[in-house]
Amino acid sequence: GESVGLHLPTLSVQEGDNSIINCAYSNSASDYFIWYKQESGKGPQFIIDIRSNMDKRQGQRVTVLLNKTVKHLSLQIAATQPGDSAVYFCAELRGGNEKLTFGTGTRLTIIP
Amino acid sequence: GAGVSQSPSNKVTEKGKDVELRCDPISGHTALYWYRQSLGQGLEFLIYFQGNSAPDKSGLPSDRFSAERTGGSVSTLTIQRTQQEDSAVYLCASRYGGGSYEQYFGPGTRLTVT
Numbered sequence: 008g009e010s011v012g013l014h015l016p017t018l019s020v021q022e023g024d025n026s027i028i029n030c031a032y033s034n035s036a037s038d039y040f041i042w043y044k045q046e047s048g049k050g051p052q053f054i055i056d057i058r059s060n061m062d063k064r065q066g067q068r069v070t071v072l073l074n075k076t077v078k079h080l081s082l083q084i085a086a087t088q089p090g091d092s093a094v095y096f097c098a099e100l101r102g103g104n105e106k107l108t109f110g111t112g113t114r115l116t117i118i119p
Numbered sequence: 120g121a122g123v124s125q126s127p128s129n130k131v132t133e134k135g136k137d138v139e140l141r142c143d144p145i146s147g148h149t150a151l152y153w154y155r156q157s158l159g160q161g162l163e164f165l166i167y168f169q170g171n172s173a174p175d176k177s178g179l180p181s182d183r184f185s186a187e188r189t190g191g192s193v194s195t196l197t198i199q200r201t202q203q204e205d206s207a208v209y210l211c212a213s214r215y216g217g218g219s220y221e222q223y224f225g226p227g228t229r230l231t232v233t
Contacts, residue, residue: 039220050123050210050224051162096161100220105150105175107222109161 019116020087028113030080030097037099041107042071042082046093054082054095084115092117121145123225125211131231132201140196140228144213151194152212152222153186162210168194201232 020026032040038059043051057064057071057080064071070083080097094112124143132138144151153165164178168188179185183202188194198205208229212222 041221043224048226050212050226052224053221056221098162105152105167105169106164106178107152107162108164109154111161 016111017114017116019118021118022089023086026084026087026091026115028082028084028095028097028115030082030110032078032080032097032099034099034101035075035078036101038102039100040071040073040080041098041100042069042080043096043098043109044093045096045112051096087115087117089117089119091115123211123213123223125209125225125228127228128226129229129231131233134203134232135200137197137199138201138230140198140209140230142194142196142211142213142225144192144194144211145215145223146192147215148213148223149191149216150214150222151188152214153194153196154210154212155180156208156210156227158207165196165209198230201230203232206230206232 041056042054044054045051055066055069055071057073062073068085072081084091094114096109096112098107098109100107123145126141130138149170151168154162155165156162166173166179166186167175170191171188183199186196208227210224210227212224214222
């Protein structure tokens with residue numbers, strides 16, 4: 008069935024290092040993708056988005072890469088900080104559909 | 120400005136009771152969404168409102184779940200005859216509309232059915 012999945016459920020990274028969180032999607036009709044960050048006890052917070060007509064987008068310390076050929080999405084966080092510790096979700100949206108489909112999330116832990 | 124707010128933040132109820140969860144979206148946001156998040160899981164779509172109408176109710180798990188939105192603003196999610204499997208965090212999100220797809224989430228309501 009259609010799904011958005013993550014390769015790794017947990018990831019630990021030394022503070023100051025870069026981290027990469029991966030996400031696979033199965034629906035080639037997906038045309039919009041979002042990364043959310045969720046801290047404990049809080050709702051998800053938007054990080055960055057990318058449309059299917061792009062393969063890379065950069066924000067502050069974050070970069071999202073989209074490979075439509077293999078239906079793969081990644082979130083790169085540069086120079087990680089303790090505040091980056093959270094669960095990260097990718098989500099997809101198909102054109103004309105208001106329903107965001109979320110993956111199960113990756114827990115990122117920054118080691119001081 | 121104020122973000123999305125939800126109340127109550129925590130709700131403990133006995134099996135079989137009805138509960139109402141409230142969402143106050145960001146002012147001016149036309150679209151409103153309800154999601155459910157079970158422990159350690161991703162978000163499960165429940166229902167979407169555009170204005171006061173709900174074009175997509177496909178995620179509601181059973182007829183015990185209903186939602187309404189009035190005045191294009193506040194929304195309530197009602198769960199009747201609660202069951203233990205209804206225990207989860209219920210998240211609300213709103214979106215401005217137009218060309219932006221970014222959804223802004225509230226802090227959620229943690230529902231525990233005993």
